[in-house]
Amino acid sequence: MAVRNLSMSQVYAAHPEKKLTLYFLVLGFVAVIVGSLFGPFQALNYENVDAYPLLKRLLPFVQSYYQGLTLHGVLNAIVFTQLFAQAIMVYLPARELGLKPNMTLGWVSWWMAFLGLLLAALPLLSNDATVLYTFYPPLKGHWAFYLGASVFVLSTWVSIYLVLDMWRRWKAQNPGKTTPLVTYMAVVFWLMWFIASIGLVLESVLFLLPWSFGLIQGVDPLVARTLFWWTGHPIVYFWLLPAYAILYAILPRQAGGKLVSDPMARLAFLLFLLLSTPVGFHHQFADPGIDPLWKMIHSVLTMFVAVPSLMTAFTLAASLELAARMRGGKGLLGWIRTLPWDNPAFVAPVLGLLGFIPGGAGGMVNASFTLDYVVHNTAWIPGHFHLQVAGLVTLTAMGSLYWLLPNLTGKPISDGQRRLGLAVVWLWFIGMMIMALGLHWAGLLGVPRRSYIAQVPDAYPQAAVPMVFNVLGGIVLLVALLLFIYGLLSVLLQSRREVALAEAEVPFAEVISGPEDRRSVAAMDRIGFWFAVAVILVLLAYGPTLVQLFSNLNPVPGMRVW
Numbered sequence: 040m041a042v043r044n045l046s047m048s049q050v051y052a053a054h055p056e057k058k059l060t061l062y063f064l065v066l067g068f069v070a071v072i073v074g075s076l077f078g079p080f081q082a083l084n085y086e087n088v089d090a091y092p093l094l095k096r097l098l099p100f101v102q103s104y105y106q107g108l109t110l111h112g113v114l115n116a117i118v119f120t121q122l123f124a125q126a127i128m129v130y131l132p133a134r135e136l137g138l139k140p141n142m143t144l145g146w147v148s149w150w151m152a153f154l155g156l157l158l159a160a161l162p163l164l165s166n167d168a169t170v171l172y173t174f175y176p177p178l179k180g181h182w183a184f185y186l187g188a189s190v191f192v193l194s195t196w197v198s199i200y201l202v203l204d205m206w207r208r209w210k211a212q213n214p215g216k217t218t219p220l221v222t223y224m225a226v227v228f229w230l231m232w233f234i235a236s237i238g239l240v241l242e243s244v245l246f247l248l249p250w251s252f253g254l255i256q257g258v259d260p261l262v263a264r265t266l267f268w269w270t271g272h273p274i275v276y277f278w279l280l281p282a283y284a285i286l287y288a289i290l291p292r293q294a295g296g297k298l299v300s301d302p303m304a305r306l307a308f309l310l311f312l313l314l315s316t317p318v319g320f321h322h323q324f325a326d327p328g329i330d331p332l333w334k335m336i337h338s339v340l341t342m343f344v345a346v347p348s349l350m351t352a353f354t355l356a357a358s359l360e361l362a363a364r365m366r367g368g369k370g371l372l373g374w375i376r377t378l379p380w381d382n383p384a385f386v387a388p389v390l391g392l393l394g395f396i397p398g399g400a401g402g403m404v405n406a407s408f409t410l411d412y413v414v415h416n417t418a419w420i421p422g423h424f425h426l427q428v429a430g431l432v433t434l435t436a437m438g439s440l441y442w443l444l445p446n447l448t449g450k451p452i453s454d455g456q457r458r459l460g461l462a463v464v465w466l467w468f469i470g471m472m473i474m475a476l477g478l479h480w481a482g483l484l485g486v487p488r489r490s491y492i493a494q495v496p497d498a499y500p501q502a503a504v505p506m507v508f509n510v511l512g513g514i515v516l517l518v519a520l521l522l523f524i525y526g527l528l529s530v531l532l533q534s535r536r537e538v539a540l541a542e543a544e545v546p547f548a549e550v551i552s553g554p555e556d557r558r559s560v561a562a563m564d565r566i567g568f569w570f571a572v573a574v575i576l577v578l579l580a581y582g583p584t585l586v587q588l589f590s591n592l593n594p595v596p597g598m599r600v601w
């Protein structure tokens with residue numbers, strides 16, 4: 040390596056957003072590690088093995104299965120996913136545009152996330168908010184939980200501002216040009232999240248906060264759930280799209296090829312802006328007090344929002360096939376072998392995508408109104424979403440360590456670390472597939488989700504076989520998790536730095552078609568217009584039901600049943 044004059048502190052002086060991104064990323068990985076520790080115990084529970092006496096000895100603050108499950112859901116699905124989104128969807132557009140985000144506000148967003156997390160963690164750890172990560176009233180947690188969670192989530196509104204501000208600055212310098220691809224994805228993404236987050240913000244401000252502070256006596260559970268699921272569906276796209284941005288913008292290059300279509304990538308993101316939010320009743324098919332006609336409308340809209348993921352499947356598969364053929368791959372399927380299976384940054388998201396195929400199929404089942412009555416609130420549901428968020432999203436994040444960490448810190452990945460990474464992502468993938476099989480199957484046999492079933496070992500004799508899969512998956516995942524912790528620490532804690540790695544560009548893929556496809560790209564670039572359409576769709580899909588619910592409020596008192 041040539042001798043360089045720059046030091047790491049000079050790199051950080053020129054690119055302070057690297058440090059900010061690193062802080063978001065590391066905090067996110069701490070969250071997913073702590074949250075996932077409960078996972079294998081839950082998987083054992085779904086094999087009728089009660090390992091909680093052991094867990095309580097290891098972690099004496101844990102009072103119950105359900106406190107552990109609350110921590111698992113909150114830390115993995117809310118905290119980790121959001122911090123990863125804030126890292127990726129601010130850093131990538133900043134590097135693409137060559138602009139610095141407003142650093143003061145950048146750090147404000149990090150501190151809001153950190154302090155909100157700390158505040159919410161106190162009642163979670165002291166067993167004063169064992170209400171799961173959906174916190175449905177009338178289950179009543181400690182006020183610090185709702186306040187901390189609110190501050191944590193509001194930190195994303197600062198991220199929204201950071202990206203819109205960079206976009207505005209870029210447009211002022213480049214009048215008449217279309218938005219660059221990754222920035223387009225990020226802008227559309229953050230606008231989608233703004234519309235999506237309003238439901239949860241309303242639920243908190245109007246009900247949960249005043250209620251937990253003792254200012255109002257009760258909450259109407261139906262209104263609370265309706266506002267919750269306004270956000271609760273699109274939040275999964277908020278988890279997913281940072282991974283998609285990596286899959287579109289970076290993975291094709293790591294595969295040795297190019298992205299086959301820039302306009303198709305934009306169209307997928309635009310459809311997510313339009314369709315992510317007005318679909319939440321698919322989480323309320325079993326709720327009373329919501330008109331079946333509206334449930335049907337949301338069911339159809341939910342099928343539409345599957346379209347951009349199906350498009351993504353084609354665009355990415357074509358890009359990977361192209362990469363393989365550029366590397367000399369031949370035959371109908373033989374090309375698959377020529378892909379870089381020795382690179383964990385490639386392998387992790389691709390395995391995640393494989394698991395996403397049955398994951399997406401299950402999602403279409405859940406969305407099909409009456410079919411949901413077969414699987415609703417059974418173990419099928421966690422089977423489904425572990426393929427999505429614990430599979431594709433988490434694997435893509437794990438894989439990003441192998442290009443993003445060197446880019447942020449200058450710390451190199453050694454050959455041994457790369458091989459360990461390969462073992463981690465394969466084990467994680469295999470474990471998730473086995474567990475998902477067990478959970479889907481047990482769900483079809485009527486085993487409920489969110490249940491300490493190991494305490495009633497004779498209750499579900501019909502599910503003896505699938506439960507074996509749960510325990511096998513759980514053990515594989517425990518090994519994967521421990522190796523992941525070791526691997527992450529060994530990369531982060533090494534003292535070696537190669538400044539050139541941190542100075543290198545983000546490995547954005549080249550595109551084959553576009554943005555010279557001017558007409559469609561220009562139409563999609565009218566982002567203000569599409570944002571307005573998205574708002575109108577939400578008002579149409581939610582307005583009538585919410586007006587009716589708000590004019591018939593039936594607040595009920597809170598309960599603490601743990």
Ligand code: HEM
Pocket residue numbers: 071075076077078079080081082085108109111112115116119120171172173421425428429433474487488489490491512513516517520
């Ligand atoms: C070691 C890896 C993991 C294992 C073994 C595991 C296992 C499980 C099991 C068995 C359940 C069902 C518990 C129940 O319904 O009573 C569950 C719930 C859940 N898991 Fe995981 N999980 C893991 C990692 C993750 C990750 C990485 C995420 C998200 C990024 C995640 C998100 C969730 C969520 C949101 C729930 C639902 C919590 C609730 O119902 O309140 N899990 N997990």
Ligand SMILES: [Cu+2]
Pocket residue numbers: 271272273275321322
């Ligand atoms: Cu949903």
